[in-house]
Amino acid sequence: MTSNIFSQLRLDGTVVTEPAATAYAAADFGGVVGNRPLAVLRAGSITDIRTVLPVAAANDIPVVPRGHGHSGLGQAQALDGLVVDLTDMVEIHDLTEDSVTVDAGATWNSLLARTLQQGLTPRVLTDYLGTSVGGTLSAGGIGGTSHRYGVQTDNVISLDVVTADGLLRHCSPTERPDLFYAMLGGFGQCGIIVRATLPLMAAPERVRRIKIYYPTIEALITNQRNLLAEGRFDFLQGEILPTGDDWVFMLDAASNYSPPGGPDERALLSELGFTASRDKIEDLSYWEFATRLDETVTYLESTGEWHAPHPWANLLLPDAKIESFASKVMDGLEQADMGASGLILIYPISTAAFSTPLFRVPRGSTVYLVAGLRFAADTMKADEMVAANRRWYDTAVGLGGTSYPTGAIPFTSADWTRHLGTKQETLAEAKDRHDPLNLFPRRFAQ
Ligand SMILES: Cc1cc2nc3c(=O)[nH]c(=O)nc-3n(C[C@H](O)[C@H](O)[C@H](O)COP(=O)(O)OP(=O)(O)OC[C@H]3O[C@@H](n4cnc5c(N)ncnc54)[C@H](O)[C@@H]3O)c2cc1C
Structure with a gap:
């Protein structure tokens, strides 16, 4: 039936309906849920999308756009619907x-x-x-x-x-x-x-990257806060990394430059407790720095972890509550809870430049991103990790935090409503105007 509907259309791309050809669109990087679509449009042009959407609407087939499928919990999947895959539109x-x-x-x-x-x-x-x-x-x-x-x-x-x-x-x-x-x-x-x-x-042409490993989360957070206020680095992040039987807290900061000038390394390292025997300085081209994860991806592909489930939890916490949240999360946390190559990203972001209404962040001039990057060995472990993510989310909400809902935190329509807060009405109005029949499934409560 579905193949008949779409096979009449003249398209630059193709619509596929055979289960073998649509299976990839029922999967994502999260690897936790798998909702099979009826069909996938591999869009070859804007005209293809313009042609197919009214046909899907006329046949009550829900539509979900898909990029590279790096979502964590089916955000780009369409159960019994049409996935519009944009990955051939790359000009x-x-x-x-x-x-x-x-x-x-x-x-x-x-x-x-x-x-x-x-x-x-x-x-x-x-x-x-x-x-x-x-x-x-x-x-x-x-x-x-x-x-x-x-x-x-x-x-x-x-x-x-x-x-x-x-x-x-x-x-x-x-x-x-x-x-x-x-x-x-x-x-x-x-x-x-x-x-x-x-x-x-x-x-910039080049980047001086500095990694400093602190023994406590407090030391990392204190330094990150000071650095954020000072604006010393162009790039500011941090990670909680396993050390075997414990955790270490890494500042990851970088300063851009273009030769012949170079960064003042003494000034960059000043009062950060840098120790040559423990910490690291790298000098990279901007491209090498921007693509720094490629090496990790190659490693994870070699161990099979890149294709295993990834129940990731991305959260934003108010600055005033980050220590409290981190201590709750770290209390009794074992490496097995994160998986073999698991880690936690943790870094502050000033909210001064935030202006996107639907990017929901806690109140205050600074928020902390906490991203639990978990790697599950099997689906049973993945389910446990998803449940743990939900506990992290509930804790974060209790502290005034929000989710960055790309990962694998189960979200009901009521959660979406809470998440959107005062912006739900504006989104609902836009949806009524541009998609009154809910061709694109509505996530928040009606
Ligand atoms: C290894 C890894 C590292 C990551 N690092 C970061 C990071 O540093 N910072 C960060 O912010 N995020 C990060 N993410 C999360 C990632 O940015 C988001 O999940 C992003 O949405 C994935 O893009 P995608 O093309 O794979 O989108 P998909 O998973 O295909 O889609 C994501 C969502 O966007 C919708 N969508 C996709 N394309 C369109 C479109 N053209 N029009 C309308 N809606 C569309 C989909 O329906 C879905 O709801 C990371 C994810 C992974 C797997």
Whole structure:
């Protein structure tokens, strides 16, 4: 039946319905849930998407857009629906001296490779660049420069969106702002981003990266807070890493430069307790730094962990509560709770540059990202980890925290309603206007 509906259409891409061809769209990086779609559109053009959406709407087939499927708990899956896969739409258009227009299916990796040819870079890059532009703009896009520039969704000039009626709509802060702000961080609930225009800035040539390993979480947090206030580093992150039978707390900070000038290393290290025998300084090209996770990915592919379940928990905590949250989370935490290569990201972000309404953050001028990157050996362990994520989330909410809902924290529609808070009404209005029939499944309570 479904194959008949779509087989009549003349498309640049293809619609596949055979279970073997659609299986990948029932999976994601999280590897915890698997919702089979009826069909997958491998979109070959904007016209394909414009053609297919009204047909899906006329046949009551729900539609979910998909980038590179790095979600943690089925965010890009469509049970008995149509997945619109954008990963063949990867062209980079209109690269100027301060902006770029890019197809939503392009990876950040391919975008950066192109902009660097002109000596330019997006302001915020996620740690891993294998995600799609449309995928991170539908979520938020946090990175080590977010303390300065906000998240990726705070750095968007305009979007081209196909809405449920099959129309292509250009939107920006001044043109159809309701649609623009419903798409950024909106997890594809009001349409499909097909292109984005992003601001660019001059890319540094090189990066001096400093890793300092502290014995306590308090030492890490104190130094991170001071560094955030001072603005000493261009890039500011941190990690909680297993040491075998315990944990170590790593500051990960970097300063950009372009030769012949170089960073003042003494000033960078001042009062951070750097110890040459324990800590590390690396000097990298900007590209090497931006793609620093590639080596880890190759390692995880070799151990099989890249393809195992990843029940990740991404949370944002108020600055005033981070010590309390960290001590609750670390109390009795064992490496087995995180998996063989598991770790926790922890770093502060100033909220001054945040402006995306649907990117929900705790109150205050600083928030802490806490990302529990768990690796499960099997599905039973994965289920345990998902349950543990939910406990972390409940603890975070009790402390005024929020989730960054890309990972594997089970979220009911009531959780979405709480998550969206005062912004639910605005999203609901945009949804009523641009997707009144809920072609794109509504996540929050009606
Ligand atoms: C190894 C790894 C590292 C990561 N590091 C970071 C990080 O440093 N910072 C960070 O912020 N996140 C990070 N993430 C999370 C990641 O950025 C998000 O999960 C992102 O949404 C994934 O992009 P994707 O292309 O895989 O999207 P998908 O998983 O395919 O989709 C994500 C969501 O966006 C919707 N969507 C996708 N494309 C579109 C579109 N074109 N139009 C409308 N809606 C769309 C989907 O329906 C879904 O709801 C990481 C994830 C992994 C696996």
